[in-house]
Amino acid sequence: MNKHQNLALAFFLIAFSQMTNAQSLTRADSLVKQLHNPADKKIMVTAHRGDWRNAPENSLAAFKNAIKMGVDIIELDLAQTKDGVIVIMHDQTIDRTTNGKGKPGDFTLSEIKSFRLKNGLGRVTDHTIPTLQEVMLLVKGKVLINLDKSYPYYNEAYAILKNTGTLKQAIFKTDERYAEVKKRYPSILDSITFMAVIDLDKPDARQILTNYQQYMHPVAFELNFKTDTSSLLRDNKFINTNGSRIWINSLWASLNAGHDDDTAVDKGNTRDSWDWLIAHGATMIQTDRPKELLLYLKQKGLHR
Template sequence: MKLLFKLTAVILLPFSASTAFGQVNELIKQLHDPSTKKVLVASHRGDWRNAPENSLEAYKLAIDMGVDMIEADLGKTSDGVVVIMHDATIDRTTDGKGKLSDYTLAELKKFHLRNGLGRLTKHTIPTLEEVMLLAKGKVLVNLDKSIKYYNEAYDILKKTGTLQQALFKTDITYPELKERYPAILNSITFMAIVNLDKPGAKKIIEDYQKAIKPVAFELNFGTDTSALLTNNSFINAHGSKIWYNSLWASLNAGHEDDLAFDDGNTKDSWDWLISHGATVLQTDRPLMMLNYLRKRSLHK
């Protein structure tokens, strides 16, 4: 019996690993395919309604839910370790006080994360390396607030074998980006963030397209009057996807998650975003969005 168990384990482990990597390879392929109408779902800060935001547990729950991508906000400790924390301080999300950057990793690990109700949990602040090892072979990772830490993040992704799974992003222009990170720019998967309410938005997009062809453009807008919302097919034509945030009104002119969740109005929220070119949506309602997209045959 023991021998049979060991033989079964030997057979199943490689199969499970290959299945997992096959899954993430499909996601990578979809991310790089601007022609597909299928929509990728990015879970904002993981499943933060059921576990502390940006915790390993929140990411695990989101992965188990079936999302395609998790978001990780990057920060750095006083001893140079890249960790996951949205705020510059740890006051809101932990039982500690002060700036994240004033603590070593060992000191930060002594604090505990709060859940959405502000109650303390057993969970602690994860490192980027821990998150990437959790995500490895399973899901894509959106590296938010990462522009200061591209080099450190790149090294971690290379170390963990997860470089193709991670999405680097920034709202600076291409010339600025090239000046800051010339050595790794052609080795990373990159998305440019563009505010459509600001003058020169189209030029920012075109400059990036001419130089490096980002895998996607994250388009944010407080009003929905920009011509780029109705005339953006050139983005797909040049090989990039369109990403919208359905999180809250200031990012999408009110075509937000809560319109779908509170009022059951997907027509003016998620339908609207998809009809205006979205093939990646970042949401705070991942399970509801997954079910909605599956009903529309826009998700596996």
């Protein structure tokens, strides 16, 4: 083989290696990169409890639907069984969402799997309460997960995420202050992707937020507000500058002062809902209308 052939082979091997590496990157890898880039202005869409309008909330089916829909993040809620298994359940009891009664902690995993989830009309389905491990194996490489109601179970969730190879895909969250979180979880806090929840109606909201950014630099701040008069809704560019994204919920009005999904979809008024949230810094929106929000953002060129 002559010099020119060797050179051509070298270029081919380099190009093949680059192509192989690109193909090995998953959608989740791209989303993780986007999540950690606070300067990125594309909106990341979070499906609240999955696609609960077409499948039981917090079910594997609801999560599968949300993935197919193209959401970036799925929000779910953690609970623990009597035998210490982390399962997905929003309420303190299983009464509303299943054909059983009692707290998740009243049952072993085997017992809790015997119950069936209800759909949005209250009808019993064939779907069962999933475990966090089942969910993470389902979403691996596909989408990010927001772990709501997870604060009591950080260590257990961390172990599951490590074992399933999905640690980078999960966002831990809490409304506790930095000092309390650091005291309770000193060994893992620097190893997880973390979002702090801030109630803007509290007089010390800015101090809580800046304290977090001083010591920890959360990947995002979830801003909740019943009224939209907080100065942090007008002056929040420093949040991005200091390395964090802004997450605002478009769910019910008490979380966003009425700039909600229903205003956008039922009233056809996006100016005072989704547009308003984006204009006030949101680059992550948790929604009960993921299909409609995704379509709207794509039409505006605001979603990848």
